[in-house]
Amino acid sequence: MSLTIWSSAAEIRDAVAGGEVSCAEVARLSLDRVSARNPPLNALLRVTEARALARAAELDALCARGGALPPLAGVPLVVKDNLCTRGERTTCASRILEDYEPPYDATAVSRLEGAGALLLGKANLDEFGMGSTGENSAFGPTLNPWDPARVPGGSSSGAAAAVASGMVPCALGSDTGGSVRQPAAFCGLYGLRPTYGRVSRYGLVAFASSLDQVGPLARTARDAFLAFAAISGPDPADSTSLPDPPEPLEPPAPRLEGLRVGLLADQLGADVDPEVRALVAGAAERLRAGGAEVREAALPHAGYGVATYYVLAPAECSSNLARFDGVRYGLREPREELLEQYEASRGAGFGDEVKRRVLAGTFVLSAGYRGAFYERARRARAAIAADFARAFAEVDLLLGPTTPGPAFPLGREGGDPLSLYLCDVFTIPPALAGLPALSVPCGFTAAGLPVGAQLVGRRLEERTLFRAAGFLEEALGLAGRHPS
Amino acid sequence: MALDVPVIGLEVHVQLRTRTKLFCGCGAGFGAPPNHLTCPVCLGLPGALPVLNAEAVRLAVRAALALHMAVTPHSRFARKNYFYPDLPKGYQITQHDRPLATGGWLEVPLPGGGAARVALAQLHLEEDSGKSLHAAAGGAGGSRLDFNRAGAPLAEIVTEPCLGSPEEAADFLRALHARLTFAGVTTGRMEEGALRCDANVSLRDPATGDGTERVEVKNLNSFRFVERALAHEVSRQREAVASGAVVARETRLFDPGSGATAVLREKETFEDYRYFPDPDLPPLVVGEALLAQERHRRDEAPEALRTRFRTEMGLPDYDAGVLTQDRETAAYFEAVARRCADPKAASNWVMTEVLRQVKAHGGDWTRLRVHPEELGALLAQVAEGRLSTALAKAVFARMAESGEEAGTAVRALGGPVVRDGETLSALVDEALRAQPRAAEDVRAGHGRALGVLVGEVLRRSGGRAEPRAARRLLRVRLGLDAEE
Numbered sequence: 022m023s024l025t026i027w028s029s030a031a032e033i034r035d036a037v038a039g040g041e042v043s044c045a046e047v048a049r050l051s052l053d054r055v056s057a058r059n060p061p062l063n064a065l066l067r068v069t070e071a072r073a074l075a076r077a078a079e080l081d082a083l084c085a086r087g088g089a090l091p092p093l094a095g096v097p098l099v100v101k102d103n104l105c106t107r108g109e110r111t112t113c114a115s116r117i118l119e120d121y122e123p124p125y126d127a128t129a130v131s132r133l134e135g136a137g138a139l140l141l142g143k144a145n146l147d148e149f150g151m152g153s154t155g156e157n158s159a160f161g162p163t164l165n166p167w168d169p170a171r172v173p174g175g176s177s178s179g180a181a182a183a184v185a186s187g188m189v190p191c192a193l194g195s196d197t198g199g200s201v202r203q204p205a206a207f208c209g210l211y212g213l214r215p216t217y218g219r220v221s222r223y224g225l226v227a228f229a230s231s232l233d234q235v236g237p238l239a240r241t242a243r244d245a246f247l248a249f250a251a252i253s254g255p256d257p258a259d260s261t262s263l264p265d266p267p268e269p270l271e272p273p274a275p276r277l278e279g280l281r282v283g284l285l286a287d288q289l290g291a292d293v294d295p296e297v298r299a300l301v302a303g304a305a306e307r308l309r310a311g312g313a314e315v316r317e318a319a320l321p322h323a324g325y326g327v328a329t330y331y332v333l334a335p336a337e338c339s340s341n342l343a344r345f346d347g348v349r350y351g352l353r354e355p356r357e358e359l360l361e362q363y364e365a366s367r368g369a370g371f372g373d374e375v376k377r378r379v380l381a382g383t384f385v386l387s388a389g390y391r392g393a394f395y396e397r398a399r400r401a402r403a404a405i406a407a408d409f410a411r412a413f414a415e416v417d418l419l420l421g422p423t424t425p426g427p428a429f430p431l432g433r434e435g436g437d438p439l440s441l442y443l444c445d446v447f448t449i450p451p452a453l454a455g456l457p458a459l460s461v462p463c464g465f466t467a468a469g470l471p472v473g474a475q476l477v478g479r480r481l482e483e484r485t486l487f488r489a490a491g492f493l494e495e496a497l498g499l500a501g502r503h504p505s
Numbered sequence: 506m507a508l509d510v511p512v513i514g515l516e517v518h519v520q521l522r523t524r525t526k527l528f529c530g531c532g533a534g535f536g537a538p539p540n541h542l543t544c545p546v547c548l549g550l551p552g553a554l555p556v557l558n559a560e561a562v563r564l565a566v567r568a569a570l571a572l573h574m575a576v577t578p579h580s581r582f583a584r585k586n587y588f589y590p591d592l593p594k595g596y597q598i599t600q601h602d603r604p605l606a607t608g609g610w611l612e613v614p615l616p617g618g619g620a621a622r623v624a625l626a627q628l629h630l631e632e633d634s635g636k637s638l639h640a641a642a643g644g645a646g647g648s649r650l651d652f653n654r655a656g657a658p659l660a661e662i663v664t665e666p667c668l669g670s671p672e673e674a675a676d677f678l679r680a681l682h683a684r685l686t687f688a689g690v691t692t693g694r695m696e697e698g699a700l701r702c703d704a705n706v707s708l709r710d711p712a713t714g715d716g717t718e719r720v721e722v723k724n725l726n727s728f729r730f731v732e733r734a735l736a737h738e739v740s741r742q743r744e745a746v747a748s749g750a751v752v753a754r755e756t757r758l759f760d761p762g763s764g765a766t767a768v769l770r771e772k773e774t775f776e777d778y779r780y781f782p783d784p785d786l787p788p789l790v791v792g793e794a795l796l797a798q799e800r801h802r803r804d805e806a807p808e809a810l811r812t813r814f815r816t817e818m819g820l821p822d823y824d825a826g827v828l829t830q831d832r833e834t835a836a837y838f839e840a841v842a843r844r845c846a847d848p849k850a851a852s853n854w855v856m857t858e859v860l861r862q863v864k865a866h867g868g869d870w871t872r873l874r875v876h877p878e879e880l881g882a883l884l885a886q887v888a889e890g891r892l893s894t895a896l897a898k899a900v901f902a903r904m905a906e907s908g909e910e911a912g913t914a915v916r917a918l919g920g921p922v923v924r925d926g927e928t929l930s931a932l933v934d935e936a937l938r939a940q941p942r943a944a945e946d947v948r949a950g951h952g953r954a955l956g957v958l959v960g961e962v963l964r965r966s967g968g969r970a971e972p973r974a975a976r977r978l979l980r981v982r983l984g985l986d987a988e989e
Contacts, residue, residue, distance in 0.1 A: 113551070125550075226551040227785075230785050344594045345551075345595075391781075
């Protein structure tokens with residue numbers, strides 16, 4: 022068997038289809054890697070071995086009968102633990118859902134398994150998707166495989182660490198303000214936030230409904246594309262899903278002819294780490310050398326992004342998390358009086374960051390403050406979306422850093438929330454505009470930490486992102502470099 | 506004159522007559538065992554999302570048109586946030602700043618004849634809550650929750666504060682009930698909560714325009730309760746004013762046992778529902794097609810229909826009343842009358858034969874197997890003298906029983922109609938012998954006696970003789986011209 026823990030999803034699928042390896046063997050290889058690497062990294066909250074092996078057996082039987090194999094046959098993967106899995110606990114890394122077992126699968130999960138993937142486990146995260154370090158998990162922080170003293174990024178912390186450490190070639194995360202792209206950048210992965218509505222949110226436990234999107238993380242552009250294609254397309258169970266048909270599985274050719282790229286010069290200023298600045302500028306040069314037309318572009322209102330986001334997302338969060346009241350499911354702290362029981366259950370069940378956002382969101386929606394905060398933020402969101410529309414009249418892609426710096430040490434800022442919110446400064450604007458954005462590895466710092474560049478495209482033009490990503494992947498030659 | 510004149514406004518919750526709930530596929534029926542009509546969506550499980558029921562929109566639009574309201578082309582759903590155990594998501598999906606319809610009026614018949622117009626403010630769609638079943642005070646076991654009703658579709662109809670007395674309020678509610686039940690918007694079953702009402706009551710001084718604080722009275726679920734509760738509340742407020750006390754702004758609950766209202770909560774602790782647009786649902790667009798369909802099928806108000814049946818069709822008031830008791834009866838009658846061109850005959854048949862059949866099927870019009878066109882055709886044959894009334898009744902009963910066509914039913918009831926030849930000739934001879942007196946009368950020029958002879962022929966034929974042919978042959982035998 023020529024497969025290794027670093028084999029891509031595409032390679033695994035071909036090996037399975039060619040009869041070189043069984044799905045059960047692939048699953049075993051991954052499970053062994055999980056046994057070795059998960060205890061130190063804490064990437065997975067639970068391993069769903071029985072489920073993965075059952076699916077592997079089905080696929081092997083199908084293969085033995087000579088049946089046509091689905092496009093991700095035998096590919097092991099993990100999903101963030103805010104995606105519902107039938108009969109498997111789905112905790113959102115929160116005490117309040119510690120023992121919660123959903124009675125149904127999220128659409129993205131059932132589509133992946135339908136495409137032949139083996140669900141190997143549920144990945145750690147910042148509680149309910151709130152955080153950008155992976156430290157806000159009720160079940161302990163996840164460590165960065167490149168440097169275990171550093172954070173893997175978040176909130177899809179476990180998904181990123183599992184893929185970067187070779188447990189699986191691919192994972193599903195969710196991205197509200199950068200929760201797929203930022204950990205992808207910190208862990209040297211491709212991380213896609215699809216166009217809002219391109220992937221069903223049904224079964225994704227909501228944080229901020231108007232911003233949440235499910236997206237893949239992978240070590241190759243092609244794998245990220247394959248996983249995206251497999252989960253894309255309309256879903257009658259999600260009223261906000263777009264009607265456009267699923268993405269064709271064939272990835273775009275990595276050709277740049279005629280491609281106009283806008284380099285976001287504002288995002289390469291003094292606030293950005295010099296090494297990150299240099300690597301992103303280097304990626305721009307590669308694109309130019311490869312035949313793309315690169316020019317400067319600007320988003321005048323993007324600077325309001327963080328403030329806008331931290332009004333709108335908490336507002337929606339305060340409402341979305343109201344259902345966790347200890348009455349029907351989840352943690353309950355029994356009390357004689359109803360109000361006391363709510364307070365005790367939610368007080369014991371939610372972590373600090375969740376409480377902070379529920380409080381902030383409740384405040385910005387309150388009578389007397391709504392206009393100054395919530396309504397104003399909605400207008401700012403529209404202004405940011407208009408910036409992108411103007412930029413995309415001139416260029417086909419926007420390029421900038423995914424994050425201001427590389428992965429930082431655990432416990433930085435003493436957990437100061439405001440300073441941590443600034444991690445999302447570049448990933449938030451495309452999320453507010455509902456646009457597709459992809460974090461692409463663009464090099465390593467002198468200390469050996471991965472750095473990501475963010476590509477942003479027009480609505481529904483994920484293929485354009487992958488054209489450029491595929492080109493950069495070849496041109497930069499970063500594949501094959503793995504954490505020790 | 507002082508603070509003396511009651512000012513009453515009503516908020517009426519109308520259960521829409523849909524097969525399924527407002528945002529999921531669960532049955533919206535009544536009487537199932539607790540929690541049997543539930544799913545992840547209406548239980549508010551994590552990750553579940555709402556999908557709007559088009560039939561509920563149709564019925565709400567129908568209600569709006571029946572009430573002369575302006576339908577908003579782009580309305581939207583909002584979240585009303587509050588905690589209560591029977592509210593699964595911690596918020597209710599309703600409409601707030603952009604309701605489905607505004608304005609409008611309903612004509613309410615006055616006791617002394619004539620009618621008054623009650624002005625309406627708005628109509629909006631919203632989901633119902635579940636039911637809390639509280640254990641008896643001090644009893645063990647606490648409260649139980651039944652979510653069968655959670656998510657059932659409601660239209661809330663709000664009047665302007667323009668009702669001047671408890672009687673007027675109750676009359677309005679009766680007229681609204683009749684109008685919406687007639688239009689098929691709701692089952693109208695008060696005992697199942699199909700129409701539930703809250704009232705806002707204050708007193709006004711018409712001279713100065715001053716008024717007391719508004720008191721909301723809840724739980725008015727029958728016409729009688731509305732009248733009793735409001736009468737009690739008006740006199741309570743009058744007594745308070747007379748004794749120099751202040752009427753506090755508060756919410757009171759009507760207790761049908763005591764006939765009194767009691768404080769539920771004081772409004773001084775102002776409730777802030779933190780409304781905001783529901784990000785899980787796109788704007789509700791009511792298209793021209795739906796509006797056109799509903800305008801086209803728009804029913805006349807039962808009162809107007811009754812008048813038209815009397816004046817244009819010449820029906821007695823009794824008939825018009827019976828035929829407008831519900832929409833189905835009226836529609837069936839109109840179709841029969843149109844086909845047979847004899848409204849009184851159609852009325853006689855619908856009030857007797859047709860309603861008897863419908864009643865035998867538990868009032869379910871969908872189980873009546875005779876199309877009104879078919880009955881109309883049958884009655885036209887009777888009118889033309891080609892079928893006896895007796896045979897027509899037997900044919901109708903058989904059609905209703907077996908679903909056969911008229912021709913098949915006639916044949917099944919003893920072969921073809923007798924209209925010439927030996928058989929008819931013999932029947933005529935028998936009739937002349939049996940009714941010699943009538944024969945004499947006809948010969949003496951009393952044409953009316955011919956009917957007795959025709960009846961005799963029909964009786965002897967078991968209803969199978971064609972009346973028109975029998976009449977013609979009798980005239981020939983009695984020495985008159987064949988044709989009259």
